Amino acid sequence: MIQRSLTLFAGLFVLILVVGWLMGLPFTSSRLVEATAYSLIALGLNIQWGYGGLFNFGIMGFLMLGGFAVTFISYPINPQFWGSDGPWMLGRALIAFAAGALLVIGAQQSHRVGITGRWKAVVTVLAWFVAYCVYRSQIDPAAAYIEANAGFVGGLGAHPVLGWLFGGVLAAVIAFIVGKIALGLRTDYLAIATIGISEIIRALIKNMDWLTRGTLTVSPIPWPTPLPQDYQATGSDLFSSLLLARGGFLLLAIAVLVLAIWLISRAYSGPWGRMMRSIRDNHIAAASMGKNVTARQLEIFVFGSVLIGIGGAMLVSFTQIFDPSSYQPINHTFLIWVMIIVGGAGNNWGAVFGAVLIWLIWVISEPLSKAVFEMVSYWSTNAGWGAIPEIESRSAQMRVFVLGLVITIALRFAPKGLIPEAVKRDT
């Protein structure tokens, strides 16, 4: 088992070297930073799916929350907003929101004053509607005012690492709410519900221009480590400044990843991990042994989402641009699932291996298929059949096909993944 993992990781290392040799060091170093962030995200999903058996298909939503969090925390302060009536109007909207929330909670407690059954349902629906209208009546003018006068709220100008932490916290809070709503549904219902919720999050972030700037995108988002420009200012040339800057970011990202793996492995090899495995394998038996299955599943859903949020924040601060339209279920939900399935669900090293491998396949399949297309096009031109049109865009689409192929082959021939979960049997 260990030998197999070591062989696979050695193969991955060779693959990285080959990519580095073919595509150049600046390209490879960027891809490695992203691969590290994706490893963190894959670990998050591994906690949810591999440890807890929870079917989270809403990864994209949590990635966006992380991205928004780091934008909000680390983007410079917008004095135009803070000097206008915007904060005051937003404050009123917040009060309206709180009032609406109180109304809804009140309606849910209405059985205490003798309103029960059908009437309680009517009161609850009415309360939701009134709360929604009250909130809309305050937030709509505030949003219009901010968009017209200040563009958007702007950031808080704090350190990006704080933004990563906030990404984790924000994802945790939303995961708690989502979990309260959706956990307890059977697996495929949970998958569909989480996709729905992540689409709601995407629609909100994309259209709340006053807060996130929507499709106008926010950039440049500051780096936690020195930028290439900083190294150039001290006299480094372009190539080495790129390498130094990305190397610094990579070291920080790997440090976060190692810390996460260490914490997770400690927890998972202890009693907590045993309890989680027992809940995943047979939740009915676990419940009858006195474990609070729903609470534990909620816990694991929140823990996983924290890592996903941090990873999403890391990706955004690395690319320096927050573009809500760039988030797609294919790239940001299904890709992560492929990483876990191919790597091996339930095994942290499998998750990391799958993340790095699939990310490399995903990024090199485009130039690779472009090369293949150009070769075929060369032959077909020589044979008199004409060239292949639009090679660029076609090869960009090829990687979606490759991803699908990888997932179906993996399910068919290695359903437990390349580095499967190690089942410990105490003798």
Added chain:
Amino acid sequence: MTELVFFINQVVIAGAVLGCIYALGAVGITLVFGILRFAHFAHSELMTSGAFFAFLLAAMFASWGIVTPIPTGFVVLPIAMVISAIFALGIDKGFYAPLRKRGAKPVTLLIASIGVTLMVQGLIRLFFGAGSYSFFETETKEVFRIDTAFLGSTRPLVITEPQLLMIIVTVISVLALHLFLTRSRLGKAMRAMADNADLAQVSGINTTLVVRVTWIVAGALACMAGTMLALDVTLKPDLAFNIIIPIFAAAIVGGLGQAYGAIAGGLLIGFAESLAVFNWTMVLRPLNAVLPEWAQLPATLALVPTEYKLTVAFVILVVVLLVRPTGIFKGASS
């Protein structure tokens, strides 16, 4: 009266068209779920590829110089449906049947269906690029304007030819499906298997055949839904991928495994979406003459801003999952 006609144009017709497409897609999903017990995500790609089959056939017809009185997309639909049914059977044989034979869990099949989604989508994009196509490049899209002046309205009722045909075709296929499920031996076998697969098998129902028929029906209906969606708007590679969640919502709202529930759910979601984004000010504007200065209606008074249209389906989905997880028609439960 103008307001009423406006309401019919914006809500009734738009909702019915959207609802028909959702319903046809959801029937396939619900049948696959009922018989094979997994959420088939690649259904959206069956719809898109079906639309592309129809598009290619229509283009072939146009190049042969065949001119038809109704849009060519509808004429070639039966052929495209046959091709789609074979395509669906091929996908099952290539990707799902081996997993089923191994006794894989529904979750594994679901993930495999996502793999299939990606592969088919990759292939469609590979062959057709990322651009959009229209069925009406060589022929014109006829628009019927029914004058309602005799009712005192200044606006006509507007419905396009594809929309009208779409509603008719949907009604016919729903009736055919109903007859098939209730009258034919195979349809009864399908319903029996959806209710209890093991019991159906021991009572001598040919389960392999039922699975095949399920894929044929699902593929053909998906092709129909996809083609009609493409006829109404434009044909693009992510045509159905964008609406797969509303379709799933329709299937769940109706109760997974319930064919009639899926139709009801589809219409419900379609109408809910168009009602939610409807601008009520257009209808309530006469009130402005009565209302005092400070209570004038704003220019837009929609329940949900237009850009959040798709989230309506998700919200309905989440609420239904919470309040009544088995759907309106008591579908499969955990």
